[in-house]
Amino acid sequence: LWAPLDIHDHYYFNSVALGHNNNRWRGIHRWPDGSEWILQAHHMTELCLAEHTPIKKGEQFAVGAGVNSGGAEHSHFVFKGREGEETILLDPWILFRQMYRDRK
Secondary structure (H helix, E strand, O other), X not given: OEOOOOEOEEEEEEOHHXXXXXXXXXXXXXXXXXXXXXXXXXXXXXXXXXXXXXXXXXXXXXXXXXXXXXXXXXXXXXXXXXXXXXXXXXXXXXXXXXXXXXXX
């Protein structure tokens, strides 16, 4: 898995090491106006970078697909925007399209 934009902070918010059934990761991009984009990936097998370190756009941050994935290995994703007290759930395919265009 590669970062589709710069990530200012990232970490597991659930992990197999802490007794959860899979690894769930959260990355946060903070905009100058204080709003945030929150990206999540679930069912990851390992992080490639230390938690709570910045990630540059295009940098590989994890290996996905495999932890407690049932009959078919997979990862799935969540994308949220937060402005003040409001959090809006968005379609993660917006980021995938840009990520794949950037990697051509």
